[in-house]
Amino acid sequence: xxxxxxxxxxxxxxxxxxxxxxxxxxxxxxxxxxxxxxxxxxxxxxxxxxxxxxxxxxxxxxxxxxxxxxxxxxxxxxxxxxxxxxxxxxxxxxxxxxxxxxxxxxxxxxxxxxxxxxxxxxxxxxxxxxxxxxxxxxxxxxxxxxxxxxxxxxxxxxxxxxxxxxxxxxxxxxxxxxxxxxxxxxxxxxxxxxxxxxxxxxxxxxxxxxxxxxxxxxxxxxxxxxxxxxxxxxxxxxxxxxxxxxxxxxxxxxxxxxxxxxxxxxxxxxxxxxxxxxxxxxxxxxxxxxxxxxxxxxxxxxxxxxxxxxxxxxxxxxxxxxxxxxxxxxxxxxxxxxxxxxxxxxxxxxxxxxxxxxxxxx
Amino acid sequence: xxxxxxxxxxxxxxxxxxxxxxxxxxxxxxxxxxxxxxxxxxxxxxxxxxxxxxxxxxxxxxxxxxxxxxxxxxxxxxxxxxxxxxxxxxxxxxxxxxxxxxxxxxxxxxxxxxxxxxxxxxxxxxxxxxxxxxxxxxxxxxxxxxxxxxxxxxxxxxxxxxxxxxxxxxxxxxxxxxxxxxxxxxxxxxxxxxxxxxxxxxxxxxxxxxxxxxxxxxxxxxxxxxxxxxxxxxxxxxxxxxxxxxxxxxxxxxxxxxxxxxxxxxxxxxxxxxxxxxxxxxxxxxxxxxxxxxxxxxxxxxxxxxxxxxxxxxxxxxx
Numbered sequence: 001x002x003x004x005x006x007x008x009x010x011x012x013x014x015x016x017x018x019x020x021x022x023x024x025x026x027x028x029x030x031x032x033x034x035x036x037x038x039x040x041x042x043x044x045x046x047x048x049x050x051x052x053x054x055x056x057x058x059x060x061x062x063x064x065x066x067x068x069x070x071x072x073x074x075x076x077x078x079x080x081x082x083x084x085x086x087x088x089x090x091x092x093x094x095x096x097x098x099x100x101x102x103x104x105x106x107x108x109x110x111x112x113x114x115x116x117x118x119x120x121x122x123x124x125x126x127x128x129x130x131x132x133x134x135x136x137x138x139x140x141x142x143x144x145x146x147x148x149x150x151x152x153x154x155x156x157x158x159x160x161x162x163x164x165x166x167x168x169x170x171x172x173x174x175x176x177x178x179x180x181x182x183x184x185x186x187x188x189x190x191x192x193x194x195x196x197x198x199x200x201x202x203x204x205x206x207x208x209x210x211x212x213x214x215x216x217x218x219x220x221x222x223x224x225x226x227x228x229x230x231x232x233x234x235x236x237x238x239x240x241x242x243x244x245x246x247x248x249x250x251x252x253x254x255x256x257x258x259x260x261x262x263x264x265x266x267x268x269x270x271x272x273x274x275x276x277x278x279x280x281x282x283x284x285x286x287x288x289x290x291x292x293x294x295x296x297x298x299x300x301x302x303x304x305x306x307x308x309x310x311x312x313x314x315x316x317x318x319x320x321x322x323x324x325x326x327x328x329x330x331x332x333x334x335x336x337x338x339x340x341x342x343x344x345x346x347x348x349x350x351x352x353x354x355x356x357x358x359x360x361x362x
Numbered sequence: 363x364x365x366x367x368x369x370x371x372x373x374x375x376x377x378x379x380x381x382x383x384x385x386x387x388x389x390x391x392x393x394x395x396x397x398x399x400x401x402x403x404x405x406x407x408x409x410x411x412x413x414x415x416x417x418x419x420x421x422x423x424x425x426x427x428x429x430x431x432x433x434x435x436x437x438x439x440x441x442x443x444x445x446x447x448x449x450x451x452x453x454x455x456x457x458x459x460x461x462x463x464x465x466x467x468x469x470x471x472x473x474x475x476x477x478x479x480x481x482x483x484x485x486x487x488x489x490x491x492x493x494x495x496x497x498x499x500x501x502x503x504x505x506x507x508x509x510x511x512x513x514x515x516x517x518x519x520x521x522x523x524x525x526x527x528x529x530x531x532x533x534x535x536x537x538x539x540x541x542x543x544x545x546x547x548x549x550x551x552x553x554x555x556x557x558x559x560x561x562x563x564x565x566x567x568x569x570x571x572x573x574x575x576x577x578x579x580x581x582x583x584x585x586x587x588x589x590x591x592x593x594x595x596x597x598x599x600x601x602x603x604x605x606x607x608x609x610x611x612x613x614x615x616x617x618x619x620x621x622x623x624x625x626x627x628x629x630x631x632x633x634x635x636x637x638x639x640x641x642x643x644x645x646x647x648x649x650x651x652x653x654x655x656x657x658x659x660x661x662x663x664x665x666x667x668x669x670x671x672x673x674x675x676x677x678x679x680x681x
Contacts, residue, residue: 046665
């Protein structure tokens with residue numbers, strides 16, 4: 001624990017917080033953390049309590065299951081209802097509701113829905129049930145997409161015909177572009193996600209940040225990581241400087257992970273993708289490219305996602321939470337009808353979800 | 363078959379004058395006073411884990427529920443639901459660890475029951491124990507006062523972590539021992555030393571977070587805990603860190619949260635620290651004057667947040 005505890009020392013953290021508070025004496029600063037794990041860490045370590053109210057930390061769309069659209073979920077439910085289909089996906093996806101139901105509900109009613117912790121488990125499931133179509137609901141950002149890439153390559157090479165992939169993989173830089181340009185948010189900077197950056201490296205943000213002209217720092221998940229990144233952003237914003245810094249050098253390299261990047265390039269192609277709350281973001285979706293698109297569930301099942309589609313009637317305000325427009329407490333269902341045990345919306349499901357992070361620490 | 367089981371395994375291991383009669387019910391005389399009664403079923407998976415097994419747990423769990431009411435455990439009942447095909451030596455070893463724990467705590471197992479169910483209708487072995495104990499001091503959450511201190515008798519999260527590591531055959535699981543232990547001896551010690559304990563609660567399922575939230579709600583006062591002062595062993599801490607678990611949310615089976623006035627608290631701390639198993643006892647928090655029933659955590663990193671009730675999904679079959 002030595003290299004963990006060093007980043008949690010109260011004296012050092014508080015000294016850093018005091019320095020930030022002094023620097024932010026002139027005005028308020030709005031900083032968005034895009035990664036769900038950052039949201040959870042910020043709340044877990046009680047960082048808002050260390051900082052003055054002038055530092056506003058805004059949670060962005062960094063939780064994979066949260067940004068997955070209702071239209072995608074509705075398609076998943078439709079496939080799950082097919083008696084010849086097995087659905088495999090990450091555990092959190094089972095509990096995400098749309099229109100009052102979730103995959104877990106369908107499972108209880110007899111649908112074959114399996115939770116997997118690794119994309120490669122899908123191969124085992126497919127080998128074990130040759131007469132069924134196994135559809136992998138592939139969600140997540142640059143972090144989980146390479147694992148899906150390996151699954152796709154192996155299924156293709158080994159000619160495992162009953163594996164299909166329904167990709168909702170998304171990339172972070174296009175979302176940053178959309179958020180950074182949003183005047184209503186008036187952001188002063190971004191805390192860039194640690195895990196995504198391991199894959200895409202500092203290079204992955206270079207072009208984007210040049211056009212956005214906002215300070216941004218790649219950040220780890222310990223309190224000292226987060227505080228020092230906030231410090232850099234406040235200093236830069238105060239002096240109207242544009243910086244792109246790597247504050248997580250112990251795992252993130254400038255060029256990222258070349259193997260993972262090559263794999264993404266080989267298996268996926270970028271197209272427009274529908275995000276909950278953010279709408280369609282150009283070039284933000286990872287779709288299977290030729291020749292792997294023979295495994296694409298969209299083709300096999302003729303799936304379409306209509307941008308306008310939203311599950312009716314729940315009154316859930318996750319869309320506002322995901323874009324940093326409201327805090328979870330502003331939703332009238334928060335902590336009442338909507339709890340981690342019975343989530344009304346996706347942000348209350350996952351540990352990375354903003355509503356759940358607030359629920360557990362508020 | 364069941365007859366033989368009862369005679370050869372249970373009656374001989376738990377042997378006492380009441381059980382020897384093998385009557386339908388045991389008749390005991392109780393001296394005048396107030397008695398506490400509690401029951402608990404144990405379904406832990408796996409049934410053996412570093413630091414204990416389902417038998418020891420079944421005695422300790424019920425003894426500890428009594429102890430948290432300042433009740434001296436006197437008599438226990440023990441019921442077994444056994445899956446057909448459970449190896450005889452497994453049952454024997456569980457029963458003998460139950461008998462050993464009961465003997466050490468001077469509590470008599472005076473009645474019991476055994477059912478064998480077909481394979482697959484139960485998982486190996488389930489045990490229910492009911493306990494009855496003589497109350498030495500009346501404790502209520504309403505006796506908690508602002509300014510009171512909160513004590514714990516040692517490191518948290520050991521039981522839950524041990525069971526989880528054993529279940530997943532986690533490498534290095536042997537170093538993650540459960541804290542499964544009867545708490546009556548230390549409660550008795552504090553009462554004998556006239557420590558004015560106002561309230562106690564053993565933080566089992568849901569860990570310290572759940573217990574603290576329940577007490578905050580029933581007393582009406584808010585509590586504040588200092589993360590820095592809550593003991594966690596290095597191996598538990600690493601395990602939780604790797605798996606993303608919160609040690610404060612994880613079950614204990616040999617821990618007690620004590621509430622008492624400041625003076626008593628530091629005296630109790632000295633007394634506890636003289637007991638080998640409680641060397642890492644610590645004052646971990648305070649009762650606040652505000653009447654909102656919340657639990658605050660001063661984080662080790664120097665921040666502050668609400669410590670919420672743990673979300674239910676955590677870990678099934680931990681005890």
